[in-house]
Amino acid sequence: MITRRDLLKKFVKTATGVMIPLAAFEIIDPKKLFADKPFKTDEAKVRWVFLVDTYKCVGCGLCVKACKTENEIPYDANVTRTWVERYVVTKNGNIYADTPKGARDGFTTNRIDLGMGKKQDIKKEDIKKAFFVPKLCNQCDNPSCVQVCPVGATYQAPDGVVLVDRKWCIGCGYCIMACPYGVRFFHPKYHVAEKCNFCYHRINKGMKTACVGACPFGARMIGNIKDPGDPVTKILMTERVGVLKEEYGTKPQVYYIGLDKEVR
Amino acid sequence: MKSHVFRPLLVVIGLVVIVLIARFFYVPSDFGSHEKGYMYGWHRKGNEDEWKAFKVKYQFNNEYCKDCHSDKYETLARSPHAVINCENCHGPAMEHPSDPAKLKIDKSREQCLRCHYPLPYPTSGRANIRGVDPEKHNPGVECSMCHNPHKPNLRGMK
Missing domain, CATH: 3.30.70.20 (Alpha-Beta Plaits)
Incomplete structure (x- = not known):
């Protein structure tokens, strides 16, 4: 003789048991996950890399303007996916660097923006070297x-x-x-x-990134390092290039021509 | 089973089951470790296509402009400004002429000063571009009042 209480109990148990999908109990196995990590990543046919020639950059900031518009980053917010830094090294060994608004409007003053509203005037004859360095995600x-x-x-x-x-x-x-x-x-x-994603929507349609398209001086290039005929690959294989903060071990994939030790 | 120890245990087991069931329905089926493995590739696969479908705004191809604006295209192509893309001043034109029908031109002095503000920086291409002091050279006037941006040499002056 089954009581009403027992019947309800058994009913609830059975219903719960039936509802639990087996997949919910799948336990993540560290060994399987580690085996999942393909040491054979090289099978991919495409590996996007970026090349910046700092000698060619004049600091116009058209790349930043184009990037913000293309990727819908609010134009007046002080954030940007790519930016251009200005480095000025003086003869007495001082290093000044700035990037007002990420160089969205370029560099239209000689004065270095030190932050907190402070500006630094540097005389032309005091400059030892000065140059521009575009930055973006190193992927x-x-x-x-x-x-x-x-x-x-x-x-x-x-x-x-x-x-x-x-x-x-x-x-x-x-x-x-x-x-x-x-x-x-x-x-x-x-x-x-x-973050910058190399204009993923553009490069997958066979277009260049917005910053590469906007640059009048060819200071920025994007390419596929897996393609030996790619202009970027050719340069990477034959010329001397550097990367930023190699000591972090992140293996950055944005390469620079004309990188200097002052650049951080 | 009628123990004060087992009752809270059942509650805990019940909670775990609820969480597992919720997880089953909440996590999409394409979520998992993909090509790049667990450490770098643990993600929702469908998101890759979402980014690929992001709207393109810029052509960055002057050949697109050539068909309708051949006169401007030809003039620009023979000038030192040929390296500058039409859309850098005329704005994004992916769907022009349908959207927008008329492009908004950036004629500001600031646009020209991006390159033509004189910065005497050695080891940078900037030092080779001729510049003007914006505070002394006709301040307050749009550069295009006198200069033709498509033909910037002095013979192209208006």
């Missing part, structure tokens, strides 16, 4: 920003570009702290992590 081979993401919202695409999933990002900001190059920021409108 590292070992991206530290991706390693720290607790939810899998930022990741490396098969072609090496590091992307941010705006729907999945919880806005914790770990990645912003982890990037040694300071390329990440919070998007003022979406309140999620934001």
